[in-house]
Amino acid sequence: MDDEKRGGEPMTVLEDLYYGNLEPNAKCFGKNTGYMKFSKIVTDNAEKLTDFLEKLPNAEEERHLLSQMINAQNEVSDFLELERFIEGFRLGASFMLETFIAPQQSVLRDIT
Numbered sequence: 001m002d003d004e005k006r007g008g009e010p011m012t013v014l015e016d017l018y019y020g021n022l023e024p025n026a027k028c029f030g031k032n033t034g035y036m037k038f039s040k041i042v043t044d045n046a047e048k049l050t051d052f053l054e055k056l057p058n059a060e061e062e063r064h065l066l067s068q069m070i071n072a073q074n075e076v077s078d079f080l081e082l083e084r085f086i087e088g089f090r091l092g093a094s095f096m097l098e099t100f101i102a103p104q105q106s107v108l109r110d111i112t
Contacts, residue, residue: 046070
């Protein structure tokens with residue numbers, strides 16, 4: 001289904017969710033961002049270390065350790081991304097609850 005309902009109206013967030021149109025994890029960073037800069041440094045250095053270890057005789061254990069470390073770091077990053085997403089969603093939901101449901105308690109009064 002596309003981004004609009006029949007009749008040209010945009011879909012609501014709930015409709016987008018129902019039809020599977022929401023994919024916040026399907027976004028990427030631009031080429032000139034700090035994230036990409038540091039990501040390239042990590043990737044380049046991991047490749048250099050891997051190449052260096054490939055040239056060493058009897059370095060199977062070290063290559064395996066490097067591979068395990070890289071894989072574990074990727075898992076940690078994925079875990080943190082998910083947790084930050086959940087925390088952000090909960091914070092946003094808390095804002096909405098407080099805005100619409102919590103009793104308004106303000107010391108300010110309308111000027112009449």
